[in-house]
Amino acid sequence: MQETLVYGHNPQEKVVGLHPTEDNKMRIYVRKENSTENIDYNFYPFFFLHDLQYLENFKRRYYKRKLEGNNFFQYIIAFDKWSDMWDCIHNILEMYNKSSLKKALTYEDLPIIYLIPDRQTQFLIQSGITHFKNIGHDEIHRLQISIDKVITPGKKTSNPRRESDRITYIALTDNRGFEAILGKTEKSEKAILQKLINIINKLNPDIIEGFELHNDIIYYILTRCELHNINFAIGRDNSNVKLIEHPLQSRESLQKAKYSVAGRNLIDVVDLLQDYDPNRRIFYNYDIKTVAEHFKFKFQNNPETTSDAATLCIEKNYFVKYLCELFLPSFIEQARIFPLNPGKIIEFPSSHKIELLFVREYVHKKYSLPAPQSSRQISGGYTDLFYIGVFDNVYYIDIESMYPTLILMYNLNPSTDYINVFIDSLKELARLRIHYKNEFLKNKDKKYLFYIQEDFKILINTYFGYLAYHKGLFNDYDKANKITELGQEILKKIIYHIQSQNGTVIEVDTDGVYFVPPYKMESGEAVEKLIKEITNYLPEEINIILGGKYKRFLSYKKKNYAVLKYDDSVQIKGSALISKNLEKFGKVLIQNCISCILREEFYELHIFYKNLYDKIVNHKWNIQDFMRVETLKDPLYKYSNDIQRDQRNRNAAYELAIRSGLDWNVGDRVAYYVTGSDANVKAYENCKFAEEWDPNFPDENIAYYLKRLEEYTRKFEIYFSKEDFSKIFSTSEQKKESFKTIRLLTKKVGKEIISEIEEKDEPEYKIWLSEE
DNA sequence: GCCCGGAGCGC
DNA sequence: AGGCGCTCCGGGC
Structure with missing residues (x-):
């Protein structure tokens, strides 16, 4: 019982990819050693609805089903085609807006509807199919890709739209021993790209892995393909790589471009690292060198100095493979459970993941779904x-x-949980977490087991937060x-x-x-x-x-x-x-x-303090020592509006960004320092960009930074007597022996x-x- | 000096 | 795109 609750009610094994074929069909790919078999399923797009009156004007064919229980969403409505479902939604939007004071712009604003907007997810929920059932991790065919590009002299990065830039090499490796470097024998960029498309289709991988796969590798290749009039057709149905549209994307949350390939899964190692990093707070930026150092991964060729770009490309692939073997197993295990493709499992917040587990079971058992309670504070x-x-x-x-x-x-x-999915699934996920934890304790060299149990721990901890989540259906x-x-x-x-x-x-x-x-x-x-x-x-x-x-x-x-x-x-x-x-x-x-x-070590502390004080007073330091780095959380126009309406205080980073007249995006980091001579200056009136600082004409505010120095040391006042404290944090020479009595x-x-x-x-x- | 909200933490 | 509790900071009054 728990088994199908967690893994889905459909026993279909070895699913490695899927994509819609027609408006009402979904094709799944099932791994058979060196090939795949495809199976087509009928698919009936659906949503949950509170009240049937909203369907009165809809003339196309639909199927309705009254659900068990008294939860808010009493009906499930299904359609023959994906497009019919959206027509119906638009119809409902119109009707709703006629009678409602608060206008709904999209389905998301319709409180009477619960809709999963992604059709692969809908299909997985409806069918109870999940990826990777009963398939060994090694059976899944994974391809790594990296590219080397020409950078026009004088430019920081290579730009695929620039005439003088281009791809020089593409390295391909997989988890079955395949290796190739394109660009050594191929004469032209066009030939490299054509070879690439051939090889991918021939190898027929289930997963394509890369470092900055979306924003760098695929974006670059796709742009060059367009230039050469080639279709970047690596889909399992021979379709082109597609840009995933974000129709509901607001200006505030500028998401980076993502691509999709029919029937295959794209895994960007950077996404895996972002998942790994937040609690550890290691990486400020995800450049491959910093990351390799952190994982103590040794490149044979030093990325800084080597001139052998082709080999370096292959080595990048080894590193990508290494990282995927560390972090991907957790997502493969999760893909066996959640009705999401592996890429989405990496992206989605865990609250959303567990909710889909509940929804799948409610669809399967034909029970009405609850609407979220209105939010309130808890202890x-x-x-x-x-x-x-x-x-x-x-x-x-x-x-x-x-x-x-x-x-x-x-x-x-x-x-609101009539059928106990909340407790039952938690019980099973908790059991799985213990299982993976024990497996790790038995095989400590298999670090990936540690990450699996860690991710399952996050999942089970999410159950508490979910109960108080304002958008949680079952909160x-x-x-x-x-x-x-x-x-x-x-x-x-x-x-x-x-x-x-x-x-x-x-x-x-x-x-x-x-x-x-x-x-x-x-x-x-x-x-x-x-x-x-x-x-x-x-x-x-x-x-x-x-x-x-x-x-x-x-x-x-x-x-x-x-x-x-x-x-x-x-x-x-x-x-x-x-x-x-x-x-x-x-x-x-x-x-x-x-x-x-x-x-x-109190004397050592004293010496350290004295030296630091001396450095500050005499400008014997570097901009990196005293600059501050802040991340822009809001777009500049929002900041300006808020300031004008007195809804927020001024802030140095934003003021500098505006003053620069340059384009700044949410998430950009501003490095700045404080100028002037008064210790109590307002930072936003006395600041400069870090790169403006000139060591030959240092203009940082010494009084200000000395004040900060005192503030920092004052934190430690509580651990000492007055005399001891002022002895340690003194700028005059003190006798070493006198520190021995400090308690x-x-x-x-x-x-x-x-x-x-x-x-x-x-x-x-x-x-x-x-x-x- | 007091109050406030945002950021950044810990769990 | 789970939650709250605590501290610090900068800014406004």
């Missing part, structure tokens, strides 16, 4: 800080998958509130238990606790014992795990701390201590302060939580009382 996790200071021998424990566990424990499914704010409430209670119980055993709880957040074990329990086994005790004292479904143990722990504020690990590395958390848009000198200063405090301070903060918990069963527990 969140419990966060608290008990101590500020530096502590030795700190442990971190957390509750494994707390929210999903609570949902399953208390059966907290949305009240349920009461249930969401219940979950956070239960989570808060459990966390407080854990805190209480540790405190009552005379452990020192330092800081807690949502589902985890940093603490120093009781004095007598410093050995590892004793901590295990403590964890076991806490576990016994909680509901049996709740699993507490040791998340880490640390040599030293620096507690700063709620959600802001740093740890010194046993391998001597330092890890810093929290927006007050690390932030992307701090100036580099500030970042380095804070890192040094934390590292030196954790290691008690770090700790401070108890925050209120007691103990009194909030009634523990009648355990009256013998000692209670820590606040000193306040």
Whole structure:
């Protein structure tokens, strides 16, 4: 039962691609070793409808079905053709707008309709087919492609529309041992392109992989094909590569171009990396060299210096293959589950993915779909800080998958979910996550297993967020509130238990606790014992795990701390201590302060500070050290409008962008620095682009940057006595020996939580009382 | 000095 | 194109 709920009710195996053929047909491709077989399916486009009166004017043929249950969308309406469905939508739009005060522009504004706008997705939902059932990852045929281009001297990049630019080489590799470099024997660019099209069609790959595949490789090839009057026909039906239109695209969300190839899947490695990056925050930009360095992938030829462009192209393919073998398996596993093609699985937010799982089952079982509840605020996790200071021998424990566990424990499914898809699918995805996690623990060299379990973890964590998602069809704010409430209670119980055993709880957040074990329990086994005790004292479904143990722990504020690990590395958390848009000198200063405090290297810190101060005062630094980089979040016209209407404050990055008169897009980054001589200048009135800074005539605002320096160091005032602090952060020479007497301070903060918990069963527990 | 909203974090 | 909680910042008053 769960099996078909999660994997879809259609057992069709080895589907590797699909595309519509006619307005009412979908063709699927099924892998057979070195070939594919195609099967055509009838397809009836559909949407959900609240009320049949909206169909009164529609004269074409349609099929209606009254659905089970009392949810808002009572009917499913199906059509013979995709175009009929859209005609009907337009009809409904007209009718709706006649009677409604608020005009609907597109189907998205129609509250009486639920429509999935993509026909492949609709087909997969209707048929219960998913990709890659019962096919080994190696059986899927994957082609890698990269290109080398001429850059006209004096230009930064190659432009396919420029006469003097062109493709020089195209490298092709696959996961079955094929390798080719086009451009070595082919005389002309035209010949290269024709050969490329031939090879792709002959190899017949299921997936095409590349670095910047859409915006660079395909865009470039397509443009050159047009120039040479060649059809870039690599579709499984011999159709051309198509640009995917985004009809509903607003000016604010300028999406980059995406292409599609009939029956094949395009995988851009950069999309995979973007999925990998956000929590890790490693890449500012995705140039292949930076990425290769991060993954310690060695090119035989140095991309910077080699003149062998052809070989370099092949090596790029090896890297693409390497990255895909790391990250693609997760999406292949997900494509077995969700009614989406692999490309969409990478693109789509996880809330959307799990919702499609629900919708598929509701279509299959012919049940009415709910409309979203109107949004309202819910409570969140419990966060608290008990101590500020530096502590030795700190442990971190957390509750494994707390929210999903609570949902399953208390059966907290949305009240609108008649057929229990929410709980049932969560149960199965959670089981799969454990499965992949265990597989990884058994085969630690198979890193891709780690990424699969990580992505499944994200999926199961999405279930909680979905309940409070304003656009979620099955959202349920009461249930969401219940979950956070239960989570808060459990966390407080854990805190209480540790405190009552005379452990020192330092800081807690949502589902985890940093603490120093009781004095007598410093050995590892004793901590295990403590964890076991806490576990016994909680509901049996709740699993507490040791998340880490640390040599030293620096507690700063709620959600802001740093740890010194046993391998001597330092890890810093929290927006007050690390932030992307701090100036580099500030970042380095804070890192040094934390590292030196954790290691008690106070003299070294003093020297570092003195040198930095000296550098600032004497302009002995570089623009990279003090510029700030900000990302434009809004288009400039919106910023200007908002300023005019007094709806937002001025901002240096936007002011500079406007002043430059250049074209700026959302997502562009502006690097700037502050000028003038007063420390309290308004940045937006005294700023310049980073590239305007001239080291021979430095005009950065020294007073301003010294003020920032003091602000950063002041964060660490709390850890020292007044005298010690001013000794360390002093610009005059201090005696080295005098630093030996420096002692770090700790401070108890925050209120007691103990009194909030009634523990009648355990009256013998000692209670820590606040000193306040 | 206080208040506000946005950004950037943590979970 | 899940959620909330916390801190910092710049700017306006």
